[in-house]
Amino acid sequence: MDIESQTKSLFHDNEHEEGEGFIGDLNDVDMDDADVDDDDLLNGPVQELDLGSDEDEIELAPSRTKGKKSKQHERPLKIIPTASDDSSDSDDDDSDEDGPITIANMEARSRAMDVKAAREAELDAEEMRNAELAGEEDDDLADADDEEATESDGGDGEGAFHLPTAEEREEEKKSGGPDVHTVQRRMRECVRVLGKFKKLAAKGRPRSEYVHQLISDIASYYGYNEFLAEKLFQLFPVAEAIEFFEANEVPRPVTIRTNTLRTRRRDLAQALINRGVNLEPIGKWTNVGLQVFESSVPIGATPEYLAGHYMLQAASSFLPVIALSPQPGERVLDMASAPGGKTTHMAALMENTGVVFANDANKARTKSLTANVHRLGCKNVVVCSYDGREFPKVMGGFDRVLLDAPCSGTGVISKDASVKTNKSERDFALLSHLQKQLILCAIDSVTPDSKTGGYLVYSTCSVTVDENEAVVDYALRKRPNVKLVDTGLEFGRPGYTKYRGKTFNEKLSLTRRFYPHVHNMDGFYVAKFKIERRAKAPPKDEGAAASKSAAAEEVDGGDADVGFDSEEDKPYLEEAKRKMMKAKGLRVPPRSKPVKALPTAVEAAA
Ligand SMILES: C[S@@+](CC[C@H](N)C(=O)[O-])C[C@H]1O[C@@H](n2cnc3c(N)ncnc32)[C@H](O)[C@@H]1O
Numbered sequence: 001m002d003i004e005s006q007t008k009s010l011f012h013d014n015e016h017e018e019g020e021g022f023i024g025d026l027n028d029v030d031m032d033d034a035d036v037d038d039d040d041l042l043n044g045p046v047q048e049l050d051l052g053s054d055e056d057e058i059e060l061a062p063s064r065t066k067g068k069k070s071k072q073h074e075r076p077l078k079i080i081p082t083a084s085d086d087s088s089d090s091d092d093d094d095s096d097e098d099g100p101i102t103i104a105n106m107e108a109r110s111r112a113m114d115v116k117a118a119r120e121a122e123l124d125a126e127e128m129r130n131a132e133l134a135g136e137e138d139d140d141l142a143d144a145d146d147e148e149a150t151e152s153d154g155g156d157g158e159g160a161f162h163l164p165t166a167e168e169r170e171e172e173k174k175s176g177g178p179d180v181h182t183v184q185r186r187m188r189e190c191v192r193v194l195g196k197f198k199k200l201a202a203k204g205r206p207r208s209e210y211v212h213q214l215i216s217d218i219a220s221y222y223g224y225n226e227f228l229a230e231k232l233f234q235l236f237p238v239a240e241a242i243e244f245f246e247a248n249e250v251p252r253p254v255t256i257r258t259n260t261l262r263t264r265r266r267d268l269a270q271a272l273i274n275r276g277v278n279l280e281p282i283g284k285w286t287n288v289g290l291q292v293f294e295s296s297v298p299i300g301a302t303p304e305y306l307a308g309h310y311m312l313q314a315a316s317s318f319l320p321v322i323a324l325s326p327q328p329g330e331r332v333l334d335m336a337s338a339p340g341g342k343t344t345h346m347a348a349l350m351e352n353t354g355v356v357f358a359n360d361a362n363k364a365r366t367k368s369l370t371a372n373v374h375r376l377g378c379k380n381v382v383v384c385s386y387d388g389r390e391f392p393k394v395m396g397g398f399d400r401v402l403l404d405a406p407c408s409g410t411g412v413i414s415k416d417a418s419v420k421t422n423k424s425e426r427d428f429a430l431l432s433h434l435q436k437q438l439i440l441c442a443i444d445s446v447t448p449d450s451k452t453g454g455y456l457v458y459s460t461c462s463v464t465v466d467e468n469e470a471v472v473d474y475a476l477r478k479r480p481n482v483k484l485v486d487t488g489l490e491f492g493r494p495g496y497t498k499y500r501g502k503t504f505n506e507k508l509s510l511t512r513r514f515y516p517h518v519h520n521m522d523g524f525y526v527a528k529f530k531i532e533r534r535a536k537a538p539p540k541d542e543g544a545a546a547s548k549s550a551a552a553e554e555v556d557g558g559d560a561d562v563g564f565d566s567e568e569d570k571p572y573l574e575e576a577k578r579k580m581m582k583a584k585g586l587r588v589p590p591r592s593k594p595v596k597a598l599p600t601a602v603e604a605a606a
Pocket residue numbers: 020021022023024052053054055056317335336337338339340341342343359360361362365386387388389404405406407
């Protein structure tokens with residue numbers, strides 16, 4: 001059985017749930033205001049929307065692009081030559097380059113690709129600089145000599161390559177678009193020309209026309225809307241962008257995480273091997289992960305699975321927990337936790353001691369969370385369901401917080417192809433807005449006085465800058481008492497410090513990006529913060545008690561009094577009750593008093 005059909009049959013019964021999403025006051029966000037630099041982001045009523053995706057729920061059935069039909073589905077195999085196909089480049093690469101990327105050879109391969117990407121980025125940048133120097137930007141290359149133009153035209157030896165004009169593109173669209181072979185060939189040519197633009201571009205055709213054509217062809221070939229195709233394309237040098245889109249067409253390796261509360265990896269591996277499972281340890285960076293290559297039994301229904309000896313979990317989703325590194329005896333918050341892959345991992349690292357508050361705003365999703373908590377034998381987990389923006393008002397004083405934020409899912413397109421077509425510019429603005437609200441509340445939930453911790457990890461299964469660096473940079477600007485620290489992860493590309501005209505805090509390079517085409521895992525982002533006291537240190541001569549109370553007052557929503565106050569809780573309870581009645585189709589009674597926006601974390605701390 002090959003690994004692809006394996007994957008399909010392996011997961012016929014896992015916990016995938018429909019209707020996952022993020023919760024936030026998104027409908028009323030003004031797009032122009034979506035990047036407001038203000039704690040006002042924290043204001044607003046709680047509403048439910050269904051826009052999100054979740055990296056942890058492995059698909060039961062092969063994903064299909066809903067809506068737009070991808071030309072790529074018509075193709076037999078990988079046809080677009082990409083960096084890793086290009087044999088002329090192989091000398092420069094790691095000798096491990098032959099054969100498929102496994103998680104074991106991934107580190108070496110990823111280093112080689114990093115070098116190559118850096119080189120390509122450099123070439124791209126040089127091309128751009130040259131174009132600018134020549135004052136050509138959009139109208140350049142009128143002086144490209146005939147010889148060069150001929151080289152471009154004769155490109156792949158299959159007849160002349162002609163970059164369609166705007167009118168021709170229109171015509172093409174009207175007639176239903178070109179066939180898949182024409183699109184493939186054109187993409188290949190555009191990549192080639194953009195790689196050596198000065199030399200290969202046709203006379204009088206600016207770079208932007210090639211880029212535009214390539215993005216449009218990527219969108220139709222792989223089945224993306226043009227907006228998202230462009231957004232993702234912009235993240236990489238041209239040739240690498242194709243690698244990324246290609247990788248999204250291929251399922252990621254099937255991986256499981258040993259539940260060390262119940263067994264040891266060695267014993268689990270032996271038990272599964274005895275059942276006909278072909279597996280091996282993922283790599284040096286984790287001592288609990290196993291990669292499954294083949295199996296004659298459904299991996300989601302073995303006696304070991306049912307007994308909670310392992311979790312079906314994408315390798316990338318180990319990373320935020322490794323970075324957070326929760327310690328035994330600590331008080332930890334998992335702010336957006338369903339279905340619990342990371343919660344249960346944290347509970348195991350904490351050896352079932354201390355407490356993990358596993359929160360998720362979506363009540364329905366807490367069912368699978370609770371089921372996983374029970375199956376894996378986690379005894380230190382409390383499940384709750386609040387909007388994350390209600391923290392730390394609900395409770396605070398955590399040693400560590402994980403915010404695995406609701407996101408667009410652009411890192412998990414191989415699992416959920418609907419992302420290709422269902423995300424618009426507005427969705428990204430709204431998500432980024434919600435993520436900014438959540439991250440401030442997550443920061444304010446950490447106690448800077450923690451003896452053992454004082455950390456927050458922010459992660460997403462998305463690769464866009466709006467949802468990652470922009471959010472982290474915002475948090476650094478809004479909370480001067482936090483700083484970025486090393487994630488402790490052994491691989492991953494550094495986060496952007498500059499991106500398309502935006503400059504972020506230089507420490508953003510401490511954050512880590514993971515990509516399907518580089519690391520053979522889902523696209524992911526991880527940032528780790530250390531939370532310090534917000535206020536000036538109290539005078540040295542003051543007594544310990546005085547100093548403690550001063551600190552508590554000055555902490556912005558951190559470990560000040562966060563106990564329950566029934567008066568304050570009234571509006572929350574009333575709203576929750578109204579929601580529940582509405583969901584059950586019951587008549588909702590009028591509100592006892594006009595509902596103001598629920599108090600925010602910042603208000604609560606004030
Ligand atoms: C990426 S998933 C979390 C995956 C989870 N950490 C795991 O490892 O299994 C994001 C979660 O955020 C939840 N969510 C969406 N909006 C939220 C909000 N405003 N507050 C708290 N949770 C929210 C969603 O219901 C979803 O379960």
